[in-house]
Amino acid sequence: MAAVPGRAVFRRGVLAGTAPGFRDRHPYLPFILPAVLLVTAVIVFPWAFTGWMSLQAWQVGGERRFVGLANYARLLTDARFGAAVWHTLLYTFLAVLLPLVLGTLSALVFDERFPLRGFLRGIVVMPMMATPVAIALVWTMMFHPQLGVLNYLLSLVGLPPQLWVFDPATVIPSLVLVETWQWTPLVMLIVLGGLAALPSEPYESAELDGANALQKFRHITLPLIAPFLMVAVIIRTIDAVKSFDIIFAITQGGPGTASETINLYLFTQAFSFYDIGYGSALAVAFFVLVVALSLALIWVRARTNWTLSGGA
Amino acid sequence: MVRGKLRIVLRKAALAFAVAVIVSPALLFFLWMLSLSLKPEIDNTSYPPVLIPTTIAWENYRQVLAEGSFGLYFWNSLIVTGTATLVALLVGVPAAYGIARARATHLAVVVMIARMTPALSYLIPLFLLFQWLGLLGTLWPQIVTHLVVTVPIVIWVMISFFEALPIELEEAGRIDGASRWQVFRLIALPLARPGITVALLLAFIFSWNTFVFGIVLAGRTTRTLPVAVYNSLTFEQVSWGPLSAAALIVTLPVLLLTVLAQKQIVAGLTAGAVKGG
Numbered sequence: 001m002a003a004v005p006g007r008a009v010f011r012r013g014v015l016a017g018t019a020p021g022f023r024d025r026h027p028y029l030p031f032i033l034p035a036v037l038l039v040t041a042v043i044v045f046p047w048a049f050t051g052w053m054s055l056q057a058w059q060v061g062g063e064r065r066f067v068g069l070a071n072y073a074r075l076l077t078d079a080r081f082g083a084a085v086w087h088t089l090l091y092t093f094l095a096v097l098l099p100l101v102l103g104t105l106s107a108l109v110f111d112e113r114f115p116l117r118g119f120l121r122g123i124v125v126m127p128m129m130a131t132p133v134a135i136a137l138v139w140t141m142m143f144h145p146q147l148g149v150l151n152y153l154l155s156l157v158g159l160p161p162q163l164w165v166f167d168p169a170t171v172i173p174s175l176v177l178v179e180t181w182q183w184t185p186l187v188m189l190i191v192l193g194g195l196a197a198l199p200s201e202p203y204e205s206a207e208l209d210g211a212n213a214l215q216k217f218r219h220i221t222l223p224l225i226a227p228f229l230m231v232a233v234i235i236r237t238i239d240a241v242k243s244f245d246i247i248f249a250i251t252q253g254g255p256g257t258a259s260e261t262i263n264l265y266l267f268t269q270a271f272s273f274y275d276i277g278y279g280s281a282l283a284v285a286f287f288v289l290v291v292a293l294s295l296a297l298i299w300v301r302a303r304t305n306w307t308l309s310g311g312a
Numbered sequence: 313m314v315r316g317k318l319r320i321v322l323r324k325a326a327l328a329f330a331v332a333v334i335v336s337p338a339l340l341f342f343l344w345m346l347s348l349s350l351k352p353e354i355d356n357t358s359y360p361p362v363l364i365p366t367t368i369a370w371e372n373y374r375q376v377l378a379e380g381s382f383g384l385y386f387w388n389s390l391i392v393t394g395t396a397t398l399v400a401l402l403v404g405v406p407a408a409y410g411i412a413r414a415r416a417t418h419l420a421v422v423v424m425i426a427r428m429t430p431a432l433s434y435l436i437p438l439f440l441l442f443q444w445l446g447l448l449g450t451l452w453p454q455i456v457t458h459l460v461v462t463v464p465i466v467i468w469v470m471i472s473f474f475e476a477l478p479i480e481l482e483e484a485g486r487i488d489g490a491s492r493w494q495v496f497r498l499i500a501l502p503l504a505r506p507g508i509t510v511a512l513l514l515a516f517i518f519s520w521n522t523f524v525f526g527i528v529l530a531g532r533t534t535r536t537l538p539v540a541v542y543n544s545l546t547f548e549q550v551s552w553g554p555l556s557a558a559a560l561i562v563t564l565p566v567l568l569l570t571v572l573a574q575k576q577i578v579a580g581l582t583a584g585a586v587k588g589g
Contacts, residue, residue, distance in 0.1 A: 028409075028413055028416070028492070029410070031410030031413075031492075031496070032414075034402075035406070036407075036419075038399075038463060039463065042438070042459050046434045046436075046437040049440075109330040114327060114328070118574060122570060122574030124334060125577065125581075126570050127338050130563045130566060130567060130570075131538050132521055133538045134559035137555060141552055146359070147359060152360050189582050244430070244431070245524065276436060283430075283432065286430055286433065287430065290429065290430060
């Protein structure tokens with residue numbers, strides 16, 4: 001494995017001797033090179049290999065032959081893939097919106113000064129740092145229709161029991177509940193960063209004009225933290241689209257295929273059906289979707305010409 | 313005067329209530345997890361559910377720890393996460409420094425796309441590669457795939473830390489005749505030590521939590537703790553008590569780190585996040 005580069009490489013003249021002027025144009029190349037090699041091996045190579053495999057008809061242990069774009073053509077007519085795309089979009093929309101709203105409200109509260117603030121912030125952050133499999137397991141027990149604590153809590157406020165992740169109609173909202181519980185803290189942290197950088201002058205003049213708290217939030221705070229909300233939306237979208245651990249550990253895409261997102265369908269094709277070619281085409285399509293979505297959001301952010309305080 | 317005081321008290325009460333509402337989902341969840349892991353089976357299957365165990369069922373934990381392979385899985389987790397974190401630091405910290413100082417934004421974009429890419433899309437090619445290399449029975453496939461998680465985190469966090477360092481000190485070092493490597497080693501690296509702590513914590517935690525790769529790449533003797541928990545979840549009918557105890561043991565190191573180092577972790581998450589857009 002590539003380690004920290006030896007001192008000798010950096011001594012004056014070693015690289016300059018082999019390629020005159022090269023070292024001056026790229027003085028930091030030796031710092032970056034080991035990482036470039038590593039990233040090429042474990043990240044860029046898999047990208048390229050996946051692209052190549054997606055053009056083959058290839059079952060594990062079977063014959064491999066070149067089929068061109070046939071796997072991609074199959075995607076277009078695959079109803080199960082269409083359903084997976086719909087599940088992914090629905091899940092992503094909800095899993096961005098809910099943490100965004102709740103995280104912003106939480107940040108407004110945690111921006112105040114109160115005792116034990118740091119420690120309590122540590123508690124709030126715990127769900128996003130905890131091991132996903134471990135929390136998925138406990139959520140599965142809490143979702144249990146007969147013995148689960150969630151239905152008991154519903155009964156306390158007079159609501160009928162639910163089937164949660166065991167009913168195709170409620171499985172996606174139930175999973176979004178877990179995802180929201182897990183990732184609202186991240187939005188809170190991002191927005192807290194925005195609130196900490198707010199100037200005090202607009203509030204002072206608004207005070208003089210007799211503005212109430214809601215007006216101040218709507219007309220001063222919200223526009224000023226908008227760039228941070230946008231960052232939160234971008235990060236949340238990227239993470240929600242490719243959410244896997246929680247869904248896989250709780251439902252494995254079920255009941256039936258009711259919560260099967262693209263990510264889970266990809267896993268099933270590649271590692272349950274061992275269809276490497278089609279699985280790779282799915283991976284490429286998914287990769288394109290995620291990157292396109294992210295770049296579109298980043299483009300929107302750049303277009304609106306917001307500048308981040310502290311951003312380079 | 314009295315009305316003013318009442319207002320302050322009411323405001324404080326409202327704030328305390330709001331804080332309680334925000335903290336309770338996390339707090340109650342982990343308390344419930346603890347309760348499940350300490351209750352005997354009779355409590356866990358009773359309705360209405362009980363929060364405080366009637367008797368503390370330490371045997372849930374004893375059962376997990378006595379399970380023959382637990383020590384092995386713990387060791388596997390340490391090796392995989394430890395190696396992946398260490399290699400990511402050795403390679404990623406100098407790279408982040410180079411990217412920050414050379415303003416190599418195109419490299420930063422590659423790292424960002426790597427962060428966007430679904431982890432699963434690395435799994436098919438790497439699975440085939442390791443099968444072909446005959447490494448599937450060892451820990452190497454998991455160590456290498458965990459680098460996919462740790463390297464982008466380290467580079468991303470460290471770029472923002474190095475960019476925030478005052479460049480004047482380094483320029484002074486260069487004028488005094490130090491090489492770029494010496495400037496990095498003797499000036500930038502000591503100043504960036506808090507950043508390295510943050511990168512180490514985040515890389516360790518997210519690698520520890522990763523289990524997608526293990527499901528496919530790990531055999532019976534090479535499972536990490538999260539993979540082992542997932543397998544016991546699906547393939548064996550275990551009662552809730554021991555299962556919760558296992559889940560708590562797996563995530564306990566991470567939870568302790570989060571509470572003890574919450575300041576560093578929050579700093580790292582926001583640095584990575586705010587720059588991450």
